[in-house]
Amino acid sequence: MEIKEFQEGQSVDFHALIKSISLRETKTGKEYGAVELTDRSGAISGNLWDITDKQKSELTSGVVVHITGVISSYQGKLQIGFQSIQPTSEKAQEYVEAAPADLEKVMNYLTEFISSIENKHWRVIAEKIFEKHEEKFRAYPAAVKVHHAYAGGLAYHTSTMLIKAQAISKFYPWLNKELLCVGVLLHDIGKVLEMPGLFGENYTTEGELLGHLELLLEEIVEICVREDINHHEEDVLLLKHMVASHHGKLEWGTISTPRIPEAALLHMIDKMDAEMEQYRKIYEVLPKGEWTTSKEFFLGNTRVYRGNI
Numbered sequence: 033m034e035i036k037e038f039q040e041g042q043s044v045d046f047h048a049l050i051k052s053i054s055l056r057e058t059k060t061g062k063e064y065g066a067v068e069l070t071d072r073s074g075a076i077s078g079n080l081w082d083i084t085d086k087q088k089s090e091l092t093s094g095v096v097v098h099i100t101g102v103i104s105s106y107q108g109k110l111q112i113g114f115q116s117i118q119p120t121s122e123k124a125q126e127y128v129e130a131a132p133a134d135l136e137k138v139m140n141y142l143t144e145f146i147s148s149i150e151n152k153h154w155r156v157i158a159e160k161i162f163e164k165h166e167e168k169f170r171a172y173p174a175a176v177k178v179h180h181a182y183a184g185g186l187a188y189h190t191s192t193m194l195i196k197a198q199a200i201s202k203f204y205p206w207l208n209k210e211l212l213c214v215g216v217l218l219h220d221i222g223k224v225l226e227m228p229g230l231f232g233e234n235y236t237t238e239g240e241l242l243g244h245l246e247l248l249l250e251e252i253v254e255i256c257v258r259e260d261i262n263h264h265e266e267d268v269l270l271l272k273h274m275v276a277s278h279h280g281k282l283e284w285g286t287i288s289t290p291r292i293p294e295a296a297l298l299h300m301i302d303k304m305d306a307e308m309e310q311y312r313k314i315y316e317v318l319p320k321g322e323w324t325t326s327k328e329f330f331l332g333n334t335r336v337y338r339g340n341i
């Protein structure tokens with residue numbers, strides 16, 4: 033039984049992965065677990081009332097569980113009412129949604145790009161950052177919930193952006209294409225320091241306090257100091273600006289707003305890639321001729337329609 037097939041009122045018996053579980057209290061002070069479950073088809077959440085001490089220690093993020101229960105609907109969203117929940121020894125990987133691409137090829141494409149970077153400072157910075165973070169970069173989603181929220185999502189998002197950057201820059205031959213592409217390559221890699229990884233929903237303390245833009249800027253400066261590169265020189269400064277401004281607007285968490293066309297274009301490509309991926313995910317489950325039941329916060333906070341054509 034797959035999560036995407038669940039319907040309101042249905043009795044279900046299925047296996048899924050605990051994506052996150054957090055302990056909360058009811059108004060009367062009773063402890064319960066807010067559980068988020070996922071399989072490759074979708075995700076569902078539910079509250080585990082009267083959680084026992086044994087369950088608290090056994091049921092953690094990344095554990096595959098066998099569940100029986102009944103599906104209900106709350107504020108327009110399906111949820112599971114648990115009858116039983118038992119840990120199993122099954123592997124988490126089998127239940128995690130994966131990027132719709134061959135990650136081996138994605139990583140080869142990015143590594144080849146790194147070795148082709150002509151500006152020596154940019155190449156050293158990219159090489160050192162990838163040396164340090166490649167494993168997590170390859171495994172992590174690009175976001176906990178919003179876009180590319182699946183295994184390999186960060187690498188996939190970066191590679192599809194790099195393909196777009198290389199194609200779009202043909203229309204603007206007066207831009208510094210390499211600056212744009214290195215900016216794309218590095219823009220989100222600070223997320224490996226910010227996010228909890230595939231499981232769990234809490235950001236790291238550093239991530240929460242500083243965010244992935246600032247965390248990456250710090251890494252760049254650290255590398256420059258170690259590699260004897262003057263990070264105040266203009267090529268490094270411009271690369272830092274690409275990272276610092278890629279969220280575009282102050283209300284979207286950017287450190288500075290884009291002041292050069294390469295940075296403006298990086299932001300546009302990032303936004304395009306993230307938004308189109310969200311539409312793709314919605315269209316995977318939304319039937320033709322129907323609207324989403326809830327407003328999509330990151331798509332202009334409106335409901336989304338899928339046309340009949």
Ligand SMILES: [Fe+2]
Binds near residue numbers: 278
């Ligand atoms: Fe970002």
Ligand SMILES: [Fe+2]
Binds near residue numbers: 219220
């Ligand atoms: Fe991004």
